[in-house]
Amino acid sequence: MVAKRIIPCLDVKDGRTVKGINFVGLHDVGDAVELGKAYAAQGADELVYLDISATVEERNTFTSLVERIALNINIPFTVGGGISTIDDAARLLDVGADKISINSAAVRNPGLIDEIARKYGSQFVVLAIDAKKVDDKYLITTHGGRQLTERELFAWAREGEQRGAGEILLTSMDHDGTRDGYPCELFAKLCSELSIPVIASGGAGSVKDIADVLSVGCADAALAASIFHYGEITVGELKRELKKQGIKVRI
Amino acid sequence: MIAIIDYDTGNLRSVCNALERIGAEYCVTDNIDIIKSADKVLLPGVGEASSAMNELQKRGLCDVIKNLTSPVLGICIGMQLMCRHSEEGNVDCLGIFDTDVRRFVPDASKGVKVPHMGWNEIRNLQTPLFDGIEEGAFVYFVHSFAPDICDDTIALSCNGREFTAALSKGNFYATQFHPEKSGDIGEQILKNFIAL
Structure with a gap:
């Protein structure tokens, strides 16, 4: 069977990574290529680069950065942030991105998923969903959790799969940044309703949290940022721990 | 010189980048003479099988590929096109390998x-x-269809059912996984191909 994946996420602004201050053994933690290579060497299965730029100039810098990443990194990587048209996706594919993730733009215009998947294949399209619990339902938010929509999580994820998304990247906005662990029941329910892989994001504070979401939560992959960037644990240490607990990982 | 066959099936960039990293010389082409005279030929690709076959046919490349005598490596959809038939789009393929391509069942x-x-x-x-590659090595896959096991199978993997992860017959080789995205192990496999 396919191994569970561990995916460090790097935030990029104006061509530089913006976290990672305690990363050991690296000359320039702001260099997105160098940091990505270090994660790959530790055993990361994939990387996600998230463009948090605000201006067009910064966005162009990101595109040339993606070109450098593609040339230097020998594992798959996804890029996300600000992709709202098929032309944005094409531009990133042309410079070597393996996958793109779309979020708010897909909520606004669901046909974008079909359009990109038809042209470039489902393997290229990751549908990122930010969900928030309201009463007893999970609703979709956009714009980094600032705007609540009326779309319900499970219906939207199923729609995304039908439209051609190759993977779902789910962040629970109630857990993101808390380091209290992932909502495993939510992930288990989502995984049982979909046939495409689900990546769990937001909430990892410990090895146990990640082990739980990959076992109890049935997630296919775990994405995390701060636990790696601040040097609390390396990807290699994490994966060895997961293996000890009987979770299949690539060592 | 390695010829990477360009038949308009998505991203060839990652294969080029991997060859850059290992220092191999290559060109991306659909020119029949260049493909015939290349030392090695790569048939990569992502996409849907019947439309990919159609792209090969449009360029007059089907018989050219079948008659190549230099080492050829098909990757992912490239591998599937070298089989007899694919369930994806119900299409007859090149028939270099004696096996058929079927969909996985979730x-x-x-x-x-x-x-x-x-x-x-x-x-x-x-x-x-696979010289220097250990049994049980991990490589990166992205696919919904895979070839059945046959006499040409030279590597197995499993996703619900066992399937062919690599094939070889004479000068023809193929991998269902992406060596260009499979870290150091993938680069070793590409180097092994280049050294053939």
């Missing part, structure tokens, strides 16, 4: 997902393509 109770995406182990490794 099974939530066993954790079988489609597409089969991520790192999986390869076993029963044979031929110089």
Whole structure:
């Protein structure tokens, strides 16, 4: 069977990574290529680069950065942030991105998923969903959790799969940044309703949290940022721990 | 010189980048004379089988590929096109390898997902393509269809059912996984191919 994946996420602004201050053994933690290579060497299965730029100039810098990443990194990587048209996706594919993730733009215009998947294949399209619990339902938010929509999580994820998304990247906005662990029941329910892989994001504070979401939560992959960037644990240490607990990982 | 066959099936960039990293000389082309005279030929690609076959036919490349005598490596959809037939778009393919390509069946109770995406182990490794690669090495797969096991199978993997992860017959080689995205192990496999 396919191994569970561990995916460090790097935030990029104006061509530089913006976290990672305690990363050991690296000359320039702001260099997105160098940091990505270090994660790959530790055993990361994939990387996600998230463009948090605000201006067009910064966005162009990101595109040339993606070109450098593609040339230097020998594992798959996804890029996300600000992709709202098929032309944005094409531009990133042309410079070597393996996958793109779309979020708010897909909520606004669901046909974008079909359009990109038809042209470039489902393997290229990751549908990122930010969900928030309201009463007893999970609703979709956009714009980094600032705007609540009326779309319900499970219906939207199923729609995304039908439209051609190759993977779902789910962040629970109630857990993101808390380091209290992932909502495993939510992930288990989502995984049982979909046939495409689900990546769990937001909430990892410990090895146990990640082990739980990959076992109890049935997630296919775990994405995390701060636990790696601040040097609390390396990807290699994490994966060895997961293996000890009987979770299949690539060592 | 390695000729990478350009038949308009998506991203050839990652294959080029991998060859850059290992210092191999290559060109991206659909020119029949260049392909025929190349030392090695790569048939990569992502996409849908019947439209990919159509792209090969449009360029008059089907017989050219079948008659090549230099080492040829098909990757992912490139491998599937070298088989007899694909269930994807119900299309007859090049028939270099004596096997057919079938879809995976998702099974939530066993954790079988489609597409089969991520790192999986390869076993029963044979031929110089896998020199220096250990049994159970992990490589990166992204696909929903895979060839059945046959006499030409030189590596196996499993996603719900066992399937062919690599094939070889004479000068023809193929991998269902992406060596260009499979870290150091993938680069070793590409180097092994280049050294053939």
